[in-house]
Amino acid sequence: MMVLLMIAVAVGPLAGTAAAAFGTPGRVAGWAGAAGALVSLACALWLLGAELHRAPLLGWGGYLYLDSLSCFFLLTVAAVTLLASVGSVAYLSAEQDAGRLSAFQVRLYYVFFGLFAALMLAALETGNLGLLFVLIEASTLASAALVGLEARASSLEAAWKYVIISSFGVTIALAGTLFLYYSASGLHLAAEYRLAWPYLFSHAHALAPQSLRLAFLLAVVGYGTKVGLAPMHTWLPDAHAEAPSPASAMLSAALLNTGMYAIIRFLGITHARLGEAFPRAVLLTFGFLSIVIGVLFMIRRGNFKRLFAYSSVEHMGIIAVALGFGGLLGLYGALLQTLNHAIAKAVLFLTSGDVSLRYHTREAAGVRGLLAAVPVTGGALLLGSFAVLGSPPFGVFLSELTIVRAGFATSSPVFPLLLLALLAVAFVAFARTTTSMVTGPPPGDRPDESKSGSHLTAPDPLSSPGTPRGRPGGVAAEAGGVAVVLEAAPGEVPEEAPGVAPGEAGPGPYRGRAAGLAAIVPLGVGLIALLVLGLWIPAGLDTLIRHCVAVMS
Amino acid sequence: MQSLSATSAAGVLLDLSGVLILLLAFACLGSKLFNRYVAYYGAQSVVLSFAAGVAAWAFHSVELWILAVATLAIKGIGIPVSARRLLVQRLDLKRDAALSTGLSTSLIAGGALTAFAYLVTRPQLLPHGLVAAAVVPLSTAVILLGGLAMVVRRHTVAQLIGWLIVENGVFLGAITLVATFPFIVEAGIFLDLVAGVLIMLVFVSGLTRRLASASASELRELQG
Numbered sequence: 001m002m003v004l005l006m007i008a009v010a011v012g013p014l015a016g017t018a019a020a021a022f023g024t025p026g027r028v029a030g031w032a033g034a035a036g037a038l039v040s041l042a043c044a045l046w047l048l049g050a051e052l053h054r055a056p057l058l059g060w061g062g063y064l065y066l067d068s069l070s071c072f073f074l075l076t077v078a079a080v081t082l083l084a085s086v087g088s089v090a091y092l093s094a095e096q097d098a099g100r101l102s103a104f105q106v107r108l109y110y111v112f113f114g115l116f117a118a119l120m121l122a123a124l125e126t127g128n129l130g131l132l133f134v135l136i137e138a139s140t141l142a143s144a145a146l147v148g149l150e151a152r153a154s155s156l157e158a159a160w161k162y163v164i165i166s167s168f169g170v171t172i173a174l175a176g177t178l179f180l181y182y183s184a185s186g187l188h189l190a191a192e193y194r195l196a197w198p199y200l201f202s203h204a205h206a207l208a209p210q211s212l213r214l215a216f217l218l219a220v221v222g223y224g225t226k227v228g229l230a231p232m233h234t235w236l237p238d239a240h241a242e243a244p245s246p247a248s249a250m251l252s253a254a255l256l257n258t259g260m261y262a263i264i265r266f267l268g269i270t271h272a273r274l275g276e277a278f279p280r281a282v283l284l285t286f287g288f289l290s291i292v293i294g295v296l297f298m299i300r301r302g303n304f305k306r307l308f309a310y311s312s313v314e315h316m317g318i319i320a321v322a323l324g325f326g327g328l329l330g331l332y333g334a335l336l337q338t339l340n341h342a343i344a345k346a347v348l349f350l351t352s353g354d355v356s357l358r359y360h361t362r363e364a365a366g367v368r369g370l371l372a373a374v375p376v377t378g379g380a381l382l383l384g385s386f387a388v389l390g391s392p393p394f395g396v397f398l399s400e401l402t403i404v405r406a407g408f409a410t411s412s413p414v415f416p417l418l419l420l421a422l423l424a425v426a427f428v429a430f431a432r433t434t435t436s437m438v439t440g441p442p443p444g445d446r447p448d449e450s451k452s453g454s455h456l457t458a459p460d461p462l463s464s465p466g467t468p469r470g471r472p473g474g475v476a477a478e479a480g481g482v483a484v485v486l487e488a489a490p491g492e493v494p495e496e497a498p499g500v501a502p503g504e505a506g507p508g509p510y511r512g513r514a515a516g517l518a519a520i521v522p523l524g525v526g527l528i529a530l531l532v533l534g535l536w537i538p539a540g541l542d543t544l545i546r547h548c549v550a551v552m553s
Numbered sequence: 554m555q556s557l558s559a560t561s562a563a564g565v566l567l568d569l570s571g572v573l574i575l576l577l578a579f580a581c582l583g584s585k586l587f588n589r590y591v592a593y594y595g596a597q598s599v600v601l602s603f604a605a606g607v608a609a610w611a612f613h614s615v616e617l618w619i620l621a622v623a624t625l626a627i628k629g630i631g632i633p634v635s636a637r638r639l640l641v642q643r644l645d646l647k648r649d650a651a652l653s654t655g656l657s658t659s660l661i662a663g664g665a666l667t668a669f670a671y672l673v674t675r676p677q678l679l680p681h682g683l684v685a686a687a688v689v690p691l692s693t694a695v696i697l698l699g700g701l702a703m704v705v706r707r708h709t710v711a712q713l714i715g716w717l718i719v720e721n722g723v724f725l726g727a728i729t730l731v732a733t734f735p736f737i738v739e740a741g742i743f744l745d746l747v748a749g750v751l752i753m754l755v756f757v758s759g760l761t762r763r764l765a766s767a768s769a770s771e772l773r774e775l776q777g
Contacts, residue, residue: 063737130738137745141752148756160756164712167749168703171719174742175696175726182730195735214673 002050002057005043006066009074010122012040013081017114026096026106027515030089033114034518037085040121041078047071052543056551058127062196065127068547073124073261076339079529080253080346081117083522087350088113088246090519094357094509095244101150109149109244116142116250120258127197130181132262133174136226140166143255146247147239158235158242165235169225173262176218180269183211197265204272212273219266220282226259229286229320230293233313237297240309241362245353248305252312252349253342260319260338267323268552276326283324284415290317291422298429304355304364307433308348311388314426315341321419322403325410331549333402339541340395340533344388347526351381354519355437357509364433369442378438380523385434387530389427395533563611564684567729570604571691574725575667578698578718582663582705583656587646588637590714594721595633601721602629608728616736617728623743624724632717632750639754640710644761651707659705663698670694688729695722709757713750720746 016033020026048071051057056067092109095101101109116139123135140163148159177195184194187206193199200207225232240248270279294314298307315337322334352362354377359367370378387394400423407416510516532538558564577597581590602624609617640646652659670693699718706712727734 128735128738130735131741134738134741134745137742138748141745141748144752144756148759151759153760156756156760160709160753160760163749163753163756164703164709164716168700168716168719171716171723172696175693175723178723178727178730178734181734195738 002047002066003059003064005047005050006057006064006125008043009040009047009078010118010125012036012038012043012078013085013114013117013121015039015114016085016110017112017118020107020110020114023107026103026110027089027093029107029110030085030092033110034082034085034089036114037078037082037117040117041075041082044071044074044078048075048540048544052540052547056198058196058198061190062127062193062199063131064125065196065198066125067198067551068544069261069264069551070124072335072339072544072548073257074121076257076342077117077120077124077254080250080342081121083343083346083350083526084246084249084253085113085117086518086522087249087353088244090510090515091244091246091350091353091357093511093515094519097511098357098509105149105151109146109247112142112145112149113247113250116146117254120254123258124261128195129177129197129200129262129265130195132265133170133177136173136223136258136262137167137170139255139258140170140226143243143247143251146250147243149244149247150242152242155242158238162235162239165232166225169222169232171222172225173219173222176215176222176266179211179215179218180207180266183208183215197269200269201272204269207269207273209274212270213278216266216270216274216279217282220263220286223259223262223266224286227256227263227316227320228259228290228313229316230290230313233290233293236313237306237309240312240349241303241305245305245349245356248309248352249346249349252309253346256312256316257338257342260316263320264323264552271326271552280324280326280411283320284411287317287320287322287324288415288418290314290320291419291426292317295422295426295429298426301364301433303362304367304433304437305349305352305362307364307430308345308352311426311430312341312345314422315345315388318400318403318419321415322406325403325406325415327406327410328549329402329406329409331552332545333399333406335545335548336399336402336533336537337396340399340530341388343526343529343533344384344394344396347380347384347523347530348388350519350522350526351377351384354523355381364437367437368440370438372440373442376520376523380527381434382438383527384523385430387527387534389430390423393534394530396530398534398537558683561611561684563607566607567604567684568687570600570607571688571725571729573600574604574721575691575695575698578695578702578722579660579663581714581718582698582702583660585649585652585656587641587649587710590649590711591633591636591641594636594714594717595629597718597721598624598628598633601724604725605728616739619736620728620739620743627743627747628717628721635754636710636714640757644710644758646708646710649706649708649711651711652705653707654705659701662705663701666697666701667694670697685730689726692722692726692729695719695725698722709760713753713757717750 013033013036015036016029019032020029051066051068051071058065092106096106119135119139119142123132126132144159144163147162148156181195184200184207186208187194187203189199228236240251243251267279291314294310294317297310319334319337322330322337355367356362358374370381387396390396390400404416404419407419510519574597577593581593584590602621605617605621605624609621671690674690674693696719699715699722702718703712703715706715
């Protein structure tokens with residue numbers, strides 16, 4: 001029964017792949033994919049409920065393995081997949097209607113999107129570290145096709161950079177896996193079990209320390225390339241900027257976490273054998289380097305998708321630092337941060353898709369007055385960026401606070417203080433760009449309005465052609481939005497967002513009510529989830545994370 | 554753990570193939586012609602499949618035999634032939650002008666990396682007297698040389714060959730260090746390799762159609 005559920009989780013997203021491969025129109029394939037992702041998330045929740053009350057599940061010679069840690073990451077990735085699949089329907093059909101993507105490209109997108117999600121979910125369900133490598137490398141290849149989908153010179157370049165750097169990195173991780181296997185050669189286990197995580201973990205004391213040390217270092221460098229730890233992060237901003245926005249959301253919120261999951265598995269074994277000092281030194285080094293690099297590049301103003309990508313580098317650095325601090329607080333903070341960052345970044349990238357569809361640019365300088373022009377998108381962007389920066393009412397605040405506390409508890413106060421200082425710089429750098437996108441008067445009233453107006457007239461039955469979008473309530477909405485931020489009481493905005501959506505922002509680039517809803521609903525749902533996580537950690541989640549920490553020690 | 558001693562016949566043969574593979578990696582690093590890159594890579598893969606055959610014979614392992622045959626068919630013949638047809642001939646590639654350092658500099662750097670590989674892996678890691686102690690530093694050196702080729706060369710085709718050399722280095726390590734790596738995993742790694750090469754072929758030819766030459770030094774649009 002559990003095994004069937006596990007298979008269902010991984011196979012769910014393939015619904016979109018199958019639909020697209022059999023030649024159904026893009027929109028149908030998109031909804032099929034979203035339905036599959038929903039099934040997948042439901043099964044992951046079910047597994048989670050069952051898992052909390054029983055021992056880890058181990059089958060097929062260790063190739064199939066599920067414990068609380070895998071459940072946690074399954075939940076995160078499945079949730080992000082659902083948000084991104086719904087967002088895909090809106091984004092891809094708008095791109096197709098605008099003639100920027102052919103029907104074939106859209107079908108190709110759904111084929112690889114489903115494959116990508118399924119491979120990542122499968123990677124989280126295996127206990128065999130060799131198979132983990134195989135699945136993560138395969139997911140790299142599937143997502144490379146998404147990055148290069150638009151087939152412009154720049155997106156092909158980004159895809160090339162992504163596939164060659166990540167493949168090289170993951171090959172280094174394979175060398176690490178090899179050394180881990182070799183370090184287990186003193187154990188009397190059958191060949192499969194010598195790569196099976198639960199066996200390695202329970203026999204950690206018998207592993208050869210020298211080759212385990214090398215294995216951990218190679219694994220952090222190798223999988224760190226996928227995670228986007230500096231200095232191996234160079235593919236990340238390009239790939240995130242060039243991929244279609246829902247695919248960027250998947251890269252940032254699901255793929256990076258899958259890489260981090262692999263590092264956590266290696267960390268568990270290394271920690272059990274070599275103690276705290278060595279893994280801490282490695283993770284703190286890479287973590288702080290990533291935070292510094294991410295923050296420095298966030299100061300530069302430019303493409304807003306690159307800004308979000310560098311923020312991902314920063315956040316992955318924070319998670320690595322938290323893992324380095326270790327202890328109950330450190331691990332708890334790292335996992336909570338993983339979940340919060342995943343949801344917040346998915347929301348931000350989906351919003352960026354909406355913005356680039358409306359403004360036809362990815363440059364932050366070309367976007368002004370979002371809140372006045374499209375209140376829902378503007379509000380989501382503003383709240384999403386405050387959420388990702390760790391403003392109080394949202395979940396990231398709690399998790400970053402936990403991480404800083406873990407730092408004070410386990411290491412010298414220099415590290416947490418440095419972390420706090422960097423977080424402050426990040427806040428200013430990031431908010432400087434996004435607030436200037438959100439506030440101000442809507443873009444150059446005459447020329448741009450007429451351009452988007454003509455863009456609207458043909459396809460849209462919902463709006464009367466010449467109506468300036470959202471103009472009547474524009475000023476009020478802007479004032480309201482600012483007031484909301486000042487009062488730090490954003491609870492109402494995300495909740496009313498889905499309700500306001502179809503009437504207000506539907507007449508954007510989307511044809512039909514369903515697509516408009518598909519663009520808005522994931523944003524609202526994600527923001528509400530972040531808010532909930534910031535105000536109250538559900539008891540089930542708390543137990544789950546505590547179980548994860550117990551798995552690791 | 555079954556491991557070969559360095560003095561057994563199979564051990565000597567493995568050691569010899571390891572040295573040949575390293576030399577071929579150096580040859581590739583010291584060459585400037587696309588034809589040669591592909592030819593050296595093909596020769597290296599043939600030697601690798603021979604090494605896998607030796608290991609299979611020594612361990613009486615059917616799986617390793619399958620692996621040796623697959624290596625010969627795909628890496629030794631399939632990839633070099635298709636790279637020559639689809640890339641070198643169709644794109645009319647001759648001399649690689651996109652090197653970021655001179656050949657002699659990169660060869661010297663390669664020598665330094667080989668010494669480094671010995672320094673890192675030799676001393677405490679592996680017990681003396683096993684063939685692995687001789688071959689693992691070689692395979693580490695091959696990995697580093699492949700990485701160096703990817704850094705020094707700026708042409709996409711040359712970078713692809715560099716990655717394939719890295720992959721060969723890891724495989725050489727795998728068959729000597731841990732001859733009993735689970736077969737499903739090995740097969741999966743092979744599948745990934747094939748899929749990776751296919752996808753990279755698509756990107757390289759797509760890039761070449763967009764830009765006049767598919768040299769990564771011209772890929773300057775995305776910076777910062």
